[in-house]
Amino acid sequence: MSNWPAYIEKTKNKHPRPLLVRAMEYVEHKDSALDVGAGALNDSRFLLESGFRKVIALDIEAVPEVSQSFDRNIFSFQKSAIEDFDFPADSFDLVNAQFVLPFVRKSEIGRVMDAIKKSLHPNGIFVGQFFGLKDSWAGGKDVSAFSRKEVKKFLEGLDIIYFDEEENDNKTLLGPVKHWHIFHFIAKRK
Ligand SMILES: C[S@@+](CC[C@H](N)C(=O)[O-])C[C@H]1O[C@@H](n2cnc3c(N)ncnc32)[C@H](O)[C@@H]1O
Structure with a gap:
């Protein structure tokens, strides 16, 4: 499950995540975006192509080769765990997770959720997912899963633009079928 280098290799050159594409409809300014857990940089590439003037990607794994084709005046990469990243306050028009x-x-x-929320500009957009308690991976040592109520609490203080709960049985990218229980959200700083 957490063979991230293999995951990143397998997701090279894919389309951006549909939820990010949807979230872009609500982005008012394109000064600065943060892509956390950026993986193969498909979403970072989309943010650059969408006209952001600054895109920071963050991942615990090394920067993928594709970044060599990105404009270094606009794009930068931080190899860091989210837990160790010092989220700058009032800095981003979009945080993609x-x-x-x-x-x-x-x-x-x-603590991380508070830091992400504070790192948004007013009207900045935060988009991402949490796993729910019925997910097959819930309870695993590397996975944090939450109830709907807990997820809503994490988003407190933001305007929720979109919230969806998904459950299905599907293959993982690298392994067998599992039960997915996912909360998807798009939220906006007031
Ligand atoms: C499931 S992949 C998603 C990658 C990409 N966002 C996407 O949608 O394809 C999770 C990514 O987050 C990174 N990651 C996992 N735990 C992390 C952490 N605690 N801090 C920063 N990055 C992490 C992994 O290296 C991997 O690239």
Whole structure:
């Protein structure tokens, strides 16, 4: 499950995540975006192509080769765990967290969520997912899963633009079929 280099290799050159594409409809300014758990940089590439003037990607794994083709005046990469990243306050028009918040240590998630919310500009957009308690991976040592109520609490203080709960049985990218229980959200700083 957490063979991230293999995951990143397998997701090279894919389309951006649909939820990010949807969230872009609500972005008012394109000065600065943060892509956390950026993986193969498909979403970072989309943010650059969408006209952001500054895009920072963050991941615990090394920067993928594709970044060599990105404009270094606009794009930068930080190799860091989200838990160790010093989120600058009032800095981003968009924070994109696609399928990474479930891998933030449970003991740290409250602090991380507060830091992400504070890092948004007013009207800034935060988009991502949490895993729910019925997910097959819930209870695993590297996965944090939450109830709907807990997820809503994490988003407190933001205007929720979109919130969806998904459950299905599907293959993982690298392994067998599992039960997915996912909360997807798009939220906006007031
Ligand atoms: C499921 S992948 C998602 C990648 C990409 N966002 C996407 O949607 O394809 C999770 C990514 O987050 C990174 N990651 C996992 N735990 C992390 C953490 N605690 N801090 C920063 N990055 C992490 C992994 O290396 C991997 O690239």
